[in-house]
Amino acid sequence: MSRNFPSRVDVAIVGSGPTGAAYARVLSELRPDLDLVTFEVGPLLADPPGLHVKNIVDAEERAAAQRRSEGPGALGAEDRRLRRAGTYLLPEGFQQPGEDGIPSLAMSSNVGGMGAHWTAACPRPGDSEVIPFIDDLDELLDEAGRLLGVSSHAFDDAPFADEVRARLASIFDDSRPTGRKVQPMPLAVQTHDDGRVTWSGSDVVYGEATRTNPRHTLVPEALVRQLRVHDGTVTGVVVRDLVDGSDHEVEAGQVVVAADGVRTPQLLWASGIRPRALGRYLNDQSQVIFAARLRDVSPRDAAQGEEPGKPAIAWQSGVSWVPFTDAEPFHGQVMQLDASPVPLAADDVVEPGSIVGLGWFCAKELQETDRLEFDDDRTDSYGMPAIRVHYTLTDGDRATLDGAREMVKRAALALGDPLDAEPITLPAGASLHYQGTVRMGPVDDGTSVCDPRSRVWGVDALRVAGNGVIPTSTACNPTLTSVALAVAGARDLATTYPKKEGSQP
Template sequence: MTKTEHPDVIIVGSGPTGSAYARTLRTLIPDLTILMLEAGPALGGRLGQHVEAIPPGAQRQAAAIASQGPATAPYDPASRAEWSRRIAGGDDASLLRRPGLFVANHADLHSGDAAFAGFAAANVGGMGAHWSGGCPRPARSEYPDLFNDAEMDALLTEAEAMLSVTPDLFAGDPGLDAMIAILRPAFAEGRPADRRVRTMPMAAGRVDGELCTHGVDVILGDLLENDPAFTLRPNATVLRILHENGSATGVEVHDRLADSIARIPCRAVVVAADSLHGPQLLHASGIRPPALGRNLNEHFQVSLLAELDTAATPKGMMWIPCLGDAFPFSVTIGGANPGHMPFDRPQDHALAFISVFCAGDITPDNRLRFDDEARDWRGLPRLSVDLRLTGNDQSTLAAARALTLSIADAVGRPLPGHMPISPPLGSSLHYQGTLRMGLRPDDSVSDRNSRVWGFSNLHVAGNGVLPTATATNPTLMSVSLAIAGARALATRLSEGGLDA
């Protein structure tokens, strides 16, 4: 019998924020026992690695399929008709078929402004096995107001170290340098030095000269190396959090391979199961604060392929940072490989993709809903999404389209025949607010330490805890808040102060 069969802490989910909890807790309490439960499988190779670390070809495709939860076959590629609609700025259903991901919500994905594609992955490492690795710092206007600027600055620095962020991985790339030289003067007004146009900070490094995005193995490190006090168990779906009198007492878990259900007791539970499945699990467990699943916010976006005047194709990404209300966008620009285009591959010019991420309005009516009479592929209440853009969001979207075209004109021109597109809502993969932290239990799910209101020992983690409207990729901030939450939990565990 291992220690982690009766662990001190159970962490539900193996993505970046769950891993940040594990790493922080074990650093602060070296003899703490931790069991991490992941509904999806391991993907082969080192636990928690990014799929880019898996050799390309059949092995990597198998990893993508294994991550797709209920979608157990390769997705069809874009058809010519779909591609033609996409480049004309229209609806392209192939954008809903993303290798390695599945759509978690049950809804009509073609019903106009209510359509929402809630993408997710089921695998060890969570979305950290598939993400781009971009780790831009948020603008200070995007910080949660439960922390002062100095606190948040320090937490972000720690998160950068934990994710092993390289600030200038693409420095010296001729294609990027040429675009930065064009765009930095155009976006200089009102920008402090740390918010200038620059190369994108990346949780990535180079192995034999090739870029490799970091997975959660970088966070967990030696915990994965036969540590008897830490166990990561794949194919283990948590069906319920067990609790009584404001205390989480354990979890009920389905071993998908053995098709058996067990109850595992513990001293504390951390739910780090993403912004859709985390609220779903709390709901299934009868933990239903008024704000649960509400205030759903995501970075709706505009994208465009551009033909560049520069000779060199950018080999990395550059970034135009958000400035809050003065510039409510986070812009990513990177090289595009013509060989990856399914039809009509241009050869005469270097290409780049331009993606403008927008900060959306926060409203409690944008929310998750749960159907207790129907079940999803894991046996949990089926979830659906209500999300509509406000009038202000529509204005922001129009401004983003104009911005996208102006950037394309500055560095070259839109690829002939291509128009800006707005991918389906949810395509950013950055879903926030459904577990939001706050000052009061009537309009938030957790306190500033991500502890669920009314509980002594139940924490939540991930982008869902973010309470602010942001345009910047939220991973760095979510890991920062996980570090803060883990420290608070460690203090309570050490002091035995787990009374509600």
């Protein structure tokens, strides 16, 4: 941590979320000779930097950390749009006349980015979710799982987990290939001998290799306003210290922009880097939620989870996964209600773990016209180009949503007794899974922003990272994939960056 702004570094990383942290980690491991700096627009929430807020034990401290993540333009309670704690909504421009828009488009500003607030679900993509031109994707996903601390066994001893999965399997598994059947959700969580559960944030991705690297500096409350470009090469960044308002020029041999799916393309636009695909092919995942009371589970079994020290979240029923397939283009997750990020029932439910929440995410038909538009004449609360969202559901998208509603009802009936007559379709943006806005592609044909190693087409010394890089239509949670792509980019950067004089071969 520092408030010192270096005059020159080898690599400047913009954003401290999981993908920015992955670049810092891989470069710290493979190229400890490089001088690295990470600039984060938001404040430090806790120690270690990037800690997941669920790991803050004190409820008041946790709430305060969430409030500090809500940026300078956070809206008050009068704004009735759905918003998760720790995030803030795009204040305007989220819906254009005659379009569906993304009313709940949300961001967070803090060390660790959305990795301080996420649900830690890390499923692997399947079928058409898989990026076809990344030959080593499986190995990259394995490495992303290592960096995130992913496990499929975090809640193996949850008393209701096997029963929940057996009931789901009875309606899903017969038509599914091996690997895409109902299974435990891979989660970036760690369970401890005393029963505690800790959730991975960017702190886990950073790891000791980054924290002990004397050549890496993390600067919070530092807004990168512009990338300096000379003769087609990025040469550094202009950073505003949000503590005292001063501006600083930092030269860099390479720059990695890992802000998020909204602010990464915004920064490129503000810097005059405007490839045709920038901000386009915006992909949100429509989300349907439902709740059910498990049928035929005994209060005595539920009480077994009340042991001292056992976690309140997801202990009884675990977290189960119904994977995406092309035949059923949804991604389902089923968890104990208090693990759900969206309240689904009253607080006075009986039998811990007997009420489960079901969330079905839908893949979207990709359209170039679904896009972020940036305004050169108006600015947002950070002084960056204001954003307008153009976003429309196709007839196919609406049919997929209808299918998800029917499928989640079938799943709820298999589990027990639904709490309501019909599922709830959440407003667009509630998934927080915005993708495609700086998408990668195999060739520079105008439909992508970067190449398979995240290098921006036509601009030297610049890479992008984050969910926005994902080029396929997905329904699964994207963080594992975006970290995998960041690993690929960081490895390539470590290999291609010139050796420094006196460094080890």
